[in-house]
Amino acid sequence: xxxxxxxxxxxxxxxxxxxxxxxxxxxxxxxxxxxxxxxxxxxxxxxxxxxxxxxxxxxxxxxxxxxxxxxxxxxxxxxxxxxxxxxxxxxxxxxxxxxxxxxxxxxxxxxxxxxxxxxxxxxx
Amino acid sequence: xxxxxxxxxxxxxxxxxxxxxxxxxxxxxxxxxxxxxxxxxxxxxxxxxxxxxxxxxxxxxxxxxxxxxxxxxxxxxxxxxxxxxxxxxxxxxxxxxxxxxxxxxxxxxxxxxxxxxxxxxxxxxxxxxxxxxxxxxxxxxxxxxxxx
Numbered sequence: 494x495x496x497x498x499x500x501x502x503x504x505x506x507x508x509x510x511x512x513x514x515x516x517x518x519x520x521x522x523x524x525x526x527x528x529x530x531x532x533x534x535x536x537x538x539x540x541x542x543x544x545x546x547x548x549x550x551x552x553x554x555x556x557x558x559x560x561x562x563x564x565x566x567x568x569x570x571x572x573x574x575x576x577x578x579x580x581x582x583x584x585x586x587x588x589x590x591x592x593x594x595x596x597x598x599x600x601x602x603x604x605x606x607x608x609x610x611x612x613x614x615x616x617x
Numbered sequence: 618x619x620x621x622x623x624x625x626x627x628x629x630x631x632x633x634x635x636x637x638x639x640x641x642x643x644x645x646x647x648x649x650x651x652x653x654x655x656x657x658x659x660x661x662x663x664x665x666x667x668x669x670x671x672x673x674x675x676x677x678x679x680x681x682x683x684x685x686x687x688x689x690x691x692x693x694x695x696x697x698x699x700x701x702x703x704x705x706x707x708x709x710x711x712x713x714x715x716x717x718x719x720x721x722x723x724x725x726x727x728x729x730x731x732x733x734x735x736x737x738x739x740x741x742x743x744x745x746x747x748x749x750x751x752x753x754x755x756x757x758x759x760x761x762x763x764x765x
Contacts, residue, residue, distance in 0.1 A: 508736050517692050524745045533739035546731040552738035561745040
């Protein structure tokens with residue numbers, strides 16, 4: 494969960510944030526995103542604790558689909574890594590992942606690295 | 618398993634100690650017994666509905682209404698089931714002077730997802746697809762533009 498701040502992103506935003514964005518990476522090439530709308534914000538602000546929503550309640554869904562540009566993919570990956578609570582997992586050790594972590598750790602050594610069975614640095 | 622600490626020294630540790638946290642969702646009964654029904658009954662069902670939807674999307678298919686709702690439910694639980702949220706719950710209890718029992722964070726977790734699911738469903742969803750090979754060359758030379 495994050496808020497779009499133009500050239501930057503504020504991580505850890507809550508549901509009452511008017512510019513809330515959610516991103517949920519599903520596969521290496523698929524990401525489900527959700528963004529706050531006027532209606533969704535109003536629904537959150539008007540929520541009452543005594544309401545008892547159920548999973549089988551029906552809500553109309555507004556779903557769009559599109560292609561992500563490279564810059565968006567990089568940004569979403571950075572947000573995902575920065576939000577990771579304890580570990581960052583990746584199934585490869587390529588230059589791009591290392592660049593991403595170098596950016597996030599500002600050149601400092603990473604907290605933990607793990608190596609796969611072939612001895613290649615796997616983590617980050 | 619080799620693990621490198623912040624000091625750069627290699628530590629040999631068991632695989633299960635690297636990233637596995639045990640009994641996060643286990644409740645303790647009054648006689649001290651472990652109750653794992655949250656994990657085996659509830660979370661297993663939520664997690665179990667997730668892969669078929671991903672397979673469908675990956676193959677170019679379009680989920681039906683309730684399959685999309687499986688995704689929103691999965692996301693709702695992802696938000697509520699972390700240790701960070703448990704800690705927030707305990708901290709808030711301390712701030713309000715409320716004694717938080719050992720099972721309370723897990724039980725509160727069960728209360729939150731229906732609300733989170735409802736709020737997520739009210740938002741505008743965008744399924745983003747990406748054709749990048751993730752190679753450094755792609756980073757320097759964007760090949761596709763944003764589109765919805």
